[in-house]
Amino acid sequence: xxxxxxxxxxxxxxxxxxxxxxxxxxxxxxxxxxxxxxxxxxxxxxxxxxxxxxxxxxxxxxxxxxxxxxxxxxxxxxxxxxxxxxxxxxxxxxxxxxxxxxxxxxxxxxxxxxxxxxxxxxxxxxxxxxxxxxxxxxxxxxxxxxxxxxxxxxxxxxxxxxxxxxxxxxxxxxxxxxxxxxxxxxxxxxxxxxxxxx
Amino acid sequence: xxxxxxxxxxxxxxxxxxxxxxxxxxxxxxxxxxxxxxxxxxxxxxxxxxxxxxxxxxxxxxxxxxxxxxxxxxxxxxxxxxxxxxxxxxxxxxxxxxxxxxxxxxxxxxxxxxxxxxxxxxxxxxxxxxxxxxxxxxxxxxxxxxxxxxxxxxxxxxxxxx
Numbered sequence: 001x002x003x004x005x006x007x008x009x010x011x012x013x014x015x016x017x018x019x020x021x022x023x024x025x026x027x028x029x030x031x032x033x034x035x036x037x038x039x040x041x042x043x044x045x046x047x048x049x050x051x052x053x054x055x056x057x058x059x060x061x062x063x064x065x066x067x068x069x070x071x072x073x074x075x076x077x078x079x080x081x082x083x084x085x086x087x088x089x090x091x092x093x094x095x096x097x098x099x100x101x102x103x104x105x106x107x108x109x110x111x112x113x114x115x116x117x118x119x120x121x122x123x124x125x126x127x128x129x130x131x132x133x134x135x136x137x138x139x140x141x142x143x144x145x146x147x148x149x150x151x152x153x154x155x156x157x158x159x160x161x162x163x164x165x166x167x168x169x170x171x172x173x174x175x176x177x178x179x180x181x182x183x184x185x186x187x188x189x190x191x192x193x194x195x196x197x198x
Numbered sequence: 199x200x201x202x203x204x205x206x207x208x209x210x211x212x213x214x215x216x217x218x219x220x221x222x223x224x225x226x227x228x229x230x231x232x233x234x235x236x237x238x239x240x241x242x243x244x245x246x247x248x249x250x251x252x253x254x255x256x257x258x259x260x261x262x263x264x265x266x267x268x269x270x271x272x273x274x275x276x277x278x279x280x281x282x283x284x285x286x287x288x289x290x291x292x293x294x295x296x297x298x299x300x301x302x303x304x305x306x307x308x309x310x311x312x313x314x315x316x317x318x319x320x321x322x323x324x325x326x327x328x329x330x331x332x333x334x335x336x337x338x339x340x341x342x343x344x345x346x347x348x349x350x351x352x353x354x355x356x357x358x359x360x
Binding site: 002006010012017 | 218
């Protein structure tokens with residue numbers, strides 16, 4: 001086989017390759033999957049840390065629940081524990097679900113439908129979480145105050161006058177920032193998916 | 199058009215080029231796949247530095263060949279040699295057996311060359327002029343000419359031996 005023959009075979013193969021796009025399509029799908037997943041890595045990390053903090057707090061309340069000696073403190077305690085356990089679990093589950101979506105296996109339509117559904121659930125959960133955190137603000141302070149200092153804050157009106165405005169401002173700013181982060185990440189992940197259509 | 203979109207389009211348009219480089223620089227299907235991914239990754243990493251000062255194909259050949267040579271040098275330290283049979287020669291089932299045999303012979307000839315010669319013959323077969331080959335490989339035009347005539351002699355002498 002001389003160089004001319006090699007050249008002929010090579011040209012023929014080049015022509016054939018021009019017609020095929022299999023390898024790159026596969027690879028691009030895999031790269032998209034990776035880029036899509038990493039979009040949620042940072043938020044999942046912070047949510048996991050948040051969840052651990054919530055669980056530790058819930059455990060602390062559970063261990064000391066007998067110190068809550070009135071019905072309203074007990075009700076606040078149970079509500080706080082429930083929220084500290086349920087909210088992070090639901091959020092992490094939804095994040096896991098959205099992150100594990102298989103772009104390579106599913107069709108574009110299936111991916112987008114499933115993504116939109118989970119994204120809406122995640123954002124709804126965040127909005128519910130925001131409203132609940134305002135309620136939590138009223139329940140957790142008296143509970144912790146009773147357990148740690150043996151003081152019933154419901155009987156001391158003064159502290160609420162400073163605590164409530166400060167906490168409302170803090171929560172408004174923090175939850176707005178948090179929700180914006182979620183919106184940005186989910187929009188950016190959606191854009192990655194939409195690139196697959198082109 | 200966004201950066202990612204234009205990059206994807208360029209890769210799709212030139213995937214044959216990457217495929218051919220992976221075929222001559224690897225000895226089994228898995229290495230070939232890995233090299234393909236590595237080349238695309240390296241192209242993506244250096245995409246920002248591509249400023250249209252050279253042709254897109256020149257830039258791609260340069261990055262792809264450097265990546266392939268780098269990988270080959272690394273893997274040679276713990277190489278496990280296998281035959282050309284295990285390299286994926288085609289992307290679909292559209293080749294006939296006769297053509298595939300001829301293609302296999304071509305790759306066998308190329309596989310017997312050294313690392314740099316493989317790159318040079320590939321560029322020559324791709325129809326590149328000495329000037330462009332020099333730009334891609336960083337060799338002088340005269341050096342390219344000398345090396346290519348040596349490759350031609352090597353190929354000829356092999357044919358005579360057979």
